[in-house]
Structure formats: structure tokens, C-alpha cells
Amino acid sequence: MSAPFTEEQVQRYARHIILPYIGGAGQRKLLEASVLCIGAGGLGSPVAMYLAAAGVGRLGILDFDRVDLTNLQRQIIHGTKDVGRPKVESAVDRLRDLNPTIEIVPYDTLLTSENAFEILEPWDVIVDGTDNFPVRYLVNDATQMLGKPLVYGSIYQFEGQATVFMPGPETPCYRCLFPQPPPPGTVPSCAEGGVFGVLPGIIGSIQATEAIKLITGVGEPLVGRLLLFDALSMEFTTVKLRWDADCPVCGKEPSITQLIDYERFCGVPARPDPEV
Amino acid sequence: MAVRVKLPTILRKHAGGEAQVEAEGTTVREVLVDLEARYPGITRNVLTDDGGLHRFINVYLNDEDVRYLGSLETAVRDGDTVSILPAVAGG
Numbered sequence: 001m002s003a004p005f006t007e008e009q010v011q012r013y014a015r016h017i018i019l020p021y022i023g024g025a026g027q028r029k030l031l032e033a034s035v036l037c038i039g040a041g042g043l044g045s046p047v048a049m050y051l052a053a054a055g056v057g058r059l060g061i062l063d064f065d066r067v068d069l070t071n072l073q074r075q076i077i078h079g080t081k082d083v084g085r086p087k088v089e090s091a092v093d094r095l096r097d098l099n100p101t102i103e104i105v106p107y108d109t110l111l112t113s114e115n116a117f118e119i120l121e122p123w124d125v126i127v128d129g130t131d132n133f134p135v136r137y138l139v140n141d142a143t144q145m146l147g148k149p150l151v152y153g154s155i156y157q158f159e160g161q162a163t164v165f166m167p168g169p170e171t172p173c174y175r176c177l178f179p180q181p182p183p184p185g186t187v188p189s190c191a192e193g194g195v196f197g198v199l200p201g202i203i204g205s206i207q208a209t210e211a212i213k214l215i216t217g218v219g220e221p222l223v224g225r226l227l228l229f230d231a232l233s234m235e236f237t238t239v240k241l242r243w244d245a246d247c248p249v250c251g252k253e254p255s256i257t258q259l260i261d262y263e264r265f266c267g268v269p270a271r272p273d274p275e276v
Numbered sequence: 277m278a279v280r281v282k283l284p285t286i287l288r289k290h291a292g293g294e295a296q297v298e299a300e301g302t303t304v305r306e307v308l309v310d311l312e313a314r315y316p317g318i319t320r321n322v323l324t325d326d327g328g329l330h331r332f333i334n335v336y337l338n339d340e341d342v343r344y345l346g347s348l349e350t351a352v353r354d355g356d357t358v359s360i361l362p363a364v365a366g367g
Contacts, residue, residue: 159284
């Protein structure tokens with residue numbers, strides 16, 4: 001039997017505990033769940049804050065970057081006083097203030113093929129809030145190989161995409177959606193192309209919603225469907241996302257059975273020294 | 277057949293900033309060829325040199341990925357929507 005809610009938990013989570021479908025049982029599941037958020041940027045800000053607020057019992061946050069003034073237009077977990085600090089430190093401060101009763105696990109590091117299994121293994125649900133193709137393919141492959149659900153979100157200028165990749169046979173993964181990354185230089189980054197500040201707030205909130213649904217078992221998860229959002233037309237559309245039987249990672253005869261060199265796969269030069 | 281083509285942000289510069297445009301054809305390929313005729317350069321990163329689809333761009337006919345239909349030879353009907361969706365990585 002689980003421990004009963006403390007008096008503080010009853011108050012803190014009152015609006016979930018009285019909510020149909022969530023209730024005390026759903027809140028209990030949240031408190032016993034663990035979620036790792038890859039990235040403490042535009043998507044990671046609302047993801048981590050909503051999951052901390054919801055009482056996810058163990059919340060991991062991974063980022064190797066430092067807070068820059070140009071981040072604050074959209075990365076609302078950080079404040080002006082945090083400029084120059086490691087993002088995970090700044091994020092942990094904000095999350096501890098939001099909810100000091102949960103466990104927060106910071107990873108001030110890059111996710112690589114060498115450390116991915118060790119970092120991802122302890123977590124129930126992984127949320128992808130990274131900002132580059134190599135880490136997105138790495139997170140996809142590692143979660144498929146470890147058998148973990150992955151809540152995917154991605155943004156560009158005014159548009160966003162979100163879906164949930166489940167492990168196991170006959171459900172799609174990121175490689176079923178996009179088998180190959182675009183050649184380097186064809187898709188500008190946020191730094192080069194700009195990004196509408198509210199956009200990651202919307203897509204990240206959708207990712208937090210899906211993570212909570214996976215944990216509580218409430219509703220229909222965004223599996224096998226790709227949600228597309230356009231802020232300019234204010235349109236949400238959903239397209240079908242199918243499992244590819246020829247997928248090199250989750251297909252019938254996988255050709256990729258261990259983690260690879262994702263920078264080479266994506267055609268990008270070796271990672272720059274972050275101090276430069 | 278007149279269809280509606282929904283453009284991702286990254287391709288809108290070729291079409292005067294429009295989010296959706298009209299194009300004609302009886303197959304997805306013909307629609308893309310007509311689109312290129314109307315807006316030169318717009319399909320340069322959609323179609324490969326030998327006329328296939330790049331693997332980092334998806335084309336949907338209504339809500340179905342054309343890779344799971346008849347690829348570029350999939351027939352289109354009046355009023356269909358063709359959407360072009362590139363992989364994006366921002367976060």
C-alpha cells in the first residue's frame with residue numbers, strides 16, 4: 001500500500017485530486033512516476049514546470065548549456081538573474097521553488113552515444129525538448145532500444161510538431177516519421193531563423209499533457225498521430241503516423257541495434273567546444 | 277484537379293509568404309510539378325534529382341503520408357489537401 005497523502009499534498013494537488021479521471025489514484029501515479037526532460041530550453045521550460053507543478057515524483061532535467069540573454073524571450077524557466085549560469089542549475093532553482101516536495105535530478109551534460117543508456121535507463125518517460133537532429137535521433141534510438149515511451153516535440157519559427165513514440169512492435173518511432181535528417185545547412189536553427197517566443201510554450205505544454213496522460217493512463221495518447229500546429233493560422237491538424245516495417249530501428253529486421261555516431265549520421269562536423 | 281497545397285514556413289518565401297496555395301494535377305507528382313512551375317525553386321528540397329521524395333520531407337494527401345499510399349503517383353481528387361512537412365529540430 002502506498003503512503004497516504006500528506007496534508008500538504010492534499011492541498012497542493014487538490015485541483016487534480018477532485019478532478020474527474022485524475023483523482024487521488026491519478027495523483028498517486030504522478031507522485032510515483034519519474035520523467036526525464038532532455039533540454040532546459042524553450043520546450044523544456046514548460047515541460048519541466050508543468051510536470052513539477054503536477055507532482056511528478058522524480059523529475060530529471062538535462063542540458064549542457066548556459067543561460068543566455070537571447071534565451072529569455074521564450075525559455076521561461078530562467079530569469080534575468082540567471083544569465084551566464086548553467087541552465088540545469090537555474091532550472092532546478094525554479095523547479096524547487098515551484099515544488100520543493102519532489103525529487104529533482106539535474107544532468108549538466110551533453111547526451112551522447114556513450115552516456116545515453118546510463119542516463120535514460122532509470123526513467124519511466126522521456127520527453128524530448130532538444131534543439132538539434134543528432135540528439136533527436138540519439139534519443140529516439142536509445143528509447144526504442146530501452147523500451148521507453150518518448151514524448152516528442154519540435155518547433156521552427158511559427159510551426160510545431162508533437163507526438164508520442166511508444167516502444168514495442170508495430171508502433172512508429174521518429175525514424176518511421178523521418179528516416180533521414182535533412183542535409184546540414186538546409187534547416188536554419190532558432191539562432192539563425194528566429195522563433196516565435198510563445199510557440200515552444202504551446203508545444204511544450206502539449207508534451208507535458210501527453211506525459212501526464214501516459215503516467216495516469218487517462219485519455220487517448222497522441223500515438224500514431226502527428227499533431228501539427230501553425231501559430232500564424234492558429235490551426236491544429238493531425239496526420240496519421242504509421243509504423244514502417246522497414247524502419248532500421250523498430251522495423252521487422254532492424255539494421256541498427258546499437259547506438260551510432262549521430263553527428264556523422266546527420267552530416268554535421270564534430271561538436272564544437274562549448275567554451276569557444 | 278485543383279488541390280490546396282499547405283506550405284511549411286520554410287517554403288513560404290517561394291510563394292510570396294502564403295501559407296497555402298492552389299495547384300493542379302491528377303497525381304501528387306503532377307501537383308508538385310505544377311507547384312514548381314508556379315513558384316520556381318519551391319520543390320528543390322522536396323524532390324530528389326531523380327524525381328523521388330527526400331526522406332526528411334513528408335508529403336501528406338489529406339491526413340495520410342503518401343509513402344503509405346502510392347507515393348508520388350497517388351491520385352488526387354478535386355478539393356484534396358496536399359501538405360508538405362519538413363523535419364524540424366528546434367526546441
